[in-house]
Amino acid sequence: MIRPRTFYYRGNTALPGHYRFIENLKMIEMKKVLIFFALFSVTFMGLAQNNDRFTSLFNGRDLVGWNMPGKVPGFEVVDGILVASPRNGSELFTEEQYGNFVFKFEYLLSEVGNSGVLIRCNPENPWGTGVEVQLLAPWTPYRDDLHCTGSIYGYVAVNNRPDETTGIWHEMEIKCDRKRITISVDGAVTTTADIDTVKSMQGKNLTGFIGFQSNHSKEGEYAHFRNISILDLDNDPEYVKKGFYSEDPEIRKQAMEVSVFKGSSMVKVLIQMMDEDNTMAQAGAKQALFDIVAGISAPNAIGKERVVVAKMLKEQSMDSTSEITAEYLKWLLEMLNRTITG
Template sequence: MRIHYILLAAICLIAGQPFQATPSFAAEPAAEGAKDNVAPKGFRALFNGKDLAGWNERGKPPVNWTVQEGMLVFSGKGGDLFTDEKFSNYVLLVDWKVEKNGNSGVYLRGGNPQVEINDADSPTGNIWVGTTGGLYPDLPPVVRAAKPAGEWNHFEIIVENGVITVLTNGVKTVDGFKKDWKDRTSGSVGFQNHGTPLWFKNMYIKTSE
């Protein structure tokens, strides 16, 4: 091994290049990420980044939810937002952010449970059903995985035969919760609000009916 390094050093010296005694595994610079609101393969966009076609604010045309620079933005006043279309079993991808103490949630099948978003929950307190990444009002998350207020977060929400799994920023926070849906077999995807400004983008769904 020593002879190997000596030979490498000599070659580098001749070539005028610096020598590294340990191999470098640095990756090549990543290519630019996918454009916002353009669905990845196998998914379709619920939000086109241009208008609120396909959405309603509690059954009426949205007033307090607007599109700003490709983002779905809530003013902090008004009603919850829902898709016109209803879904049963699916994988849902959502990017979101809130301001300090911001509170929201992603409704599944038209209402609760919702995947909780709650920046007001103290990071030093006990994890409960109001902790981000859990299912309100049914189940606390396994672990805290949300980023600080003002940063973008990512949910991957899976509803399969009524069983719910949630990944928050790539960390599994709900692991196969068997929800008793009664006779609710489908419903809209929705965004709940608690009177604070909200931002969403990159909302994609893949159904498995």
């Protein structure tokens, strides 16, 4: 018996059964492709947005944005690469200070290359005020886990030894989040440290400059750096705000200092904190607001900043839900207006 052929329809066109099967396969494959590109787009956009938040610290042409305080230069820019080759030359430091941040860069070490990254330090006494994240080729007999690449040199050993191959590029990321430091190499975490649990690190700066150590190996060896960028966590007022609620007085102090440094960008958040039911945060916010106003009232302060803060104080004093806060803001505004009109 001859079976009748089964027809399906696409639009007004009749298709035999086996053609319909092929059509279904095509549609399934097309859906898979569309899903793949949709997921890829979401992932790519997320990565792009994350990278957009980073600020480049090296333009590949010169050392704008950096300082070499010593008499003997320890760094130069060659073909778009930051090169540390003169032996025991000056270290290189950022012009800006950073407290909480994600610092990332790529590095390449020569066969016996020896360098490092200084974080939260004072350039006049970098190792006394801050710490060094080690960058070291695997040549020295002293390269144990406390002194190898990725360690906080002499303070915290790596718990996951990174790839130390010389002559190739690696990526390092250093995250300082309050009192927690996390170091990653090539995407894998090598070291984590809680300052409160490392007795020798207690009392170290929580805010300071970031620096690269010059070539501390023999003449002719080197360390190369490129794609240097930073995500300043303290640029987010909500992140800074959380520090005011910490039980740790050092973290509260850092949050207050950052707020005063950031100035007008923190005013609105500080005023909101004064309206909240937290005595400790209220006191910190009140002091920070006073210090901001006092700072921009100085004769050498930027006039534009005064006008911006004055406008915010006026608006917020009218919108505040607390009569005490409103009166305090009016008092600050009067103090600031005397400076503007005077």
